[in-house]
Amino acid sequence: MSKSFDETGFWNKVGRFAKAAGHEVIEKALWLYFAAQRPETPKWAKATIYGALAYFVLPFDAIPDLIPVAGYTDDLAALAAAIVSVASYIDDSVKRQAEERMSAWFGPLLPETES
Numbered sequence: 001m002s003k004s005f006d007e008t009g010f011w012n013k014v015g016r017f018a019k020a021a022g023h024e025v026i027e028k029a030l031w032l033y034f035a036a037q038r039p040e041t042p043k044w045a046k047a048t049i050y051g052a053l054a055y056f057v058l059p060f061d062a063i064p065d066l067i068p069v070a071g072y073t074d075d076l077a078a079l080a081a082a083i084v085s086v087a088s089y090i091d092d093s094v095k096r097q098a099e100e101r102m103s104a105w106f107g108p109l110l111p112e113t114e115s
Contacts, residue, residue: 005050028079030098045086052082
């Protein structure tokens with residue numbers, strides 16, 4: 001595990017800021033977290049993941065997280081870049097784990113309706 005990634009810090013931040021950060025940011029962070037927990041995810045991919053998650057957890061980043069709306073855009077960009085790099089390790093089981101955790105925090109997501 002990366003020395004700069006702090007698992008306790010990750011869960012504390014996600015728990016405290018889940019609603020403020022929003023569904024998309026938290027979902028992507030959870031995809032990465034659960035992908036990194038898989039034994040078959042290679043070390044290079046885990047290093048990429050933990051780097052992005054460390055950026056998400058760190059209190060000092062390009063755009064302070066306390067700024068409404070814009071505060072998490074840099075976090076989302078870092079998470080999205082990592083996802084592109086490690087996409088093959090984010091499978092249905094990883095997405096299911098993230099969805100289950102998100103349902104516990106946000107409640108069940110309503111299916112999209114056709115317009």
